[in-house]
Amino acid sequence: MRLLLATTCLASLALTAAPALAQTQAVPVIGSGVPATTAKNSAERPIGFATAVPADAALVLLMADKAVPADAPLSPEERKGLEAALSAAGFAAKANETVSLRGIGARPRIVVVGLGKDAGSKAVMEAAGKAAQDLRGEKAPIAVVGAGNGALMADAALGYALGQYRFDRYKVTTGSAPSTAPVTIVGAEATAAQAVWTGRHAATAEAVRFSRDLSNEPASTIYPDSFIARTREAFAGVPGVSIEVLDEAAMRKLNMGSILGVGQGSPRGSRLLLVTYKGSEAAPLAMVGKGITFDSGGISIKPGSGMWRMKADMSGAAAVVGAALSLAKSKAPVHVVAVAALAENMPDGNAQRPGDVVRTMSGKTAEIFSTDAEGRMVLVDGIEYVAATRKPAAIVDVATLTGAKVTALGDEYAGLFGRHEGLVAAVQAAGEATGEAVWRLPLHPNYADDLKSDVADIKHGTEGVPPGAGHGAHFIGFFIDPATPWAHLDIAGNEMSDAAKPLTPKGATGYGVRLLDQLARTWKP
Numbered sequence: 001m002r003l004l005l006a007t008t009c010l011a012s013l014a015l016t017a018a019p020a021l022a023q024t025q026a027v028p029v030i031g032s033g034v035p036a037t038t039a040k041n042s043a044e045r046p047i048g049f050a051t052a053v054p055a056d057a058a059l060v061l062l063m064a065d066k067a068v069p070a071d072a073p074l075s076p077e078e079r080k081g082l083e084a085a086l087s088a089a090g091f092a093a094k095a096n097e098t099v100s101l102r103g104i105g106a107r108p109r110i111v112v113v114g115l116g117k118d119a120g121s122k123a124v125m126e127a128a129g130k131a132a133q134d135l136r137g138e139k140a141p142i143a144v145v146g147a148g149n150g151a152l153m154a155d156a157a158l159g160y161a162l163g164q165y166r167f168d169r170y171k172v173t174t175g176s177a178p179s180t181a182p183v184t185i186v187g188a189e190a191t192a193a194q195a196v197w198t199g200r201h202a203a204t205a206e207a208v209r210f211s212r213d214l215s216n217e218p219a220s221t222i223y224p225d226s227f228i229a230r231t232r233e234a235f236a237g238v239p240g241v242s243i244e245v246l247d248e249a250a251m252r253k254l255n256m257g258s259i260l261g262v263g264q265g266s267p268r269g270s271r272l273l274l275v276t277y278k279g280s281e282a283a284p285l286a287m288v289g290k291g292i293t294f295d296s297g298g299i300s301i302k303p304g305s306g307m308w309r310m311k312a313d314m315s316g317a318a319a320v321v322g323a324a325l326s327l328a329k330s331k332a333p334v335h336v337v338a339v340a341a342l343a344e345n346m347p348d349g350n351a352q353r354p355g356d357v358v359r360t361m362s363g364k365t366a367e368i369f370s371t372d373a374e375g376r377m378v379l380v381d382g383i384e385y386v387a388a389t390r391k392p393a394a395i396v397d398v399a400t401l402t403g404a405k406v407t408a409l410g411d412e413y414a415g416l417f418g419r420h421e422g423l424v425a426a427v428q429a430a431g432e433a434t435g436e437a438v439w440r441l442p443l444h445p446n447y448a449d450d451l452k453s454d455v456a457d458i459k460h461g462t463e464g465v466p467p468g469a470g471h472g473a474h475f476i477g478f479f480i481d482p483a484t485p486w487a488h489l490d491i492a493g494n495e496m497s498d499a500a501k502p503l504t505p506k507g508a509t510g511y512g513v514r515l516l517d518q519l520a521r522t523w524k525p
Ligand code: BES
Pocket: 295, 313, 370, 372, 373, 374, 375, 400, 401, 402, 403, 404, 406, 461, 462, 468, 492, 493
């Protein structure tokens, strides 16, 4: 009856609907309130190990030389066909050189990937990652042969896992589900390979996937609270892990005016998230990540073109939490605290202004020259909190901090700053070991003069005066006790790749997860 009245008479509709409307308005909806999808990313191929090639599998041959090896698992006619095809294609076995063939013998497909002259760990990982990308549309199960010993077979598995990553949960009507038929890494030392995979690499693969997902997600999905929810989900039930979250009220009590100032223009609250993994009794390594879930620039608003990339401005936070996940899931004998300094940088009537002065948790004050230099502001309160409450043996911060870093180094190398030679060397070694490259940039004492403020203890940057990346590093260092080893990684540009590379499909790279995982395992105070 009410329904009938409502549809026939507008006045009665207004009367009957009024209480419900008032109720809706009492609970503010942030964003549209309509999630773009409830789907997950499509399932990836599971990865296993064996000593023999499964009968129906497409074959991936990793080759260090252009001659087909004598022990390659091929029938005489498959060998003959393959040799003819490779010589016709001029295959030279250069690193990541690929030849893809169909119609040879009984195999649905044979993909040959070159390993180059150095058929070591990095070459095997990349070749497997390249194969994973080339075989994206393949339906059949896959067998990878030619990696080498057990350790290299496990590397091939990690390479395949990183290369096959996809972010397709929003392709609701245009996507087609990729094959989930298994990948088998084949070789004599399958048992040893399996042990390395389950003991370490599988956790790393999962952590990189976790980190990439967070960075690829739009800012409508990932904001401080949902970043925390995803983290809780990923660490649920993992032994040795504890999670602490500071909301705005808790941060206000601690006078964290610096991180709160960045978030004050957004209806999403700022948060400080700490994930501790205690796998040893040593003092922890603190890893502090910039977690700007969207960086519009704030009142110092960015130009529109390319602004969408700033959905990944939380990649430092995703890297540190990812590294903790990798370490915890592989039960590494280390103690780490990952700190995600989370906020959304938006213009608003209540947003921070250029010229504002903020009080940081340390008690030091800072003058805002541009609200777009927000990363350093969230970091210093996160660093102060972890330094004060956890007494870390060292602090490494990771941030998509400056466009100046991209200008200086591009997107292969991260910019490394530090004033503790032992820690700098350890970060460099971890970069070498994982292939996540770093390049050291200098910290000059005179940067202090550039950042003198007329009204506060320090200014957080300068108007167009170089070096922008160095000034960012100096500002962060100003808040750190010189007795604590500290390094700063500016990963601007490293977090997203515009073109697919063997281990990083187009999009978020998960840069830093593997480097920090390696650093935590190797660095000794
Ligand atoms: N998130 C940006 C830096 C960035 C640039 C990350 C390109 C990834 C790719 C950062 O917050 C920023 O806006 N930095 C300013 C600093 C300046 C105002 C001192 C910049 O680089 O222009």
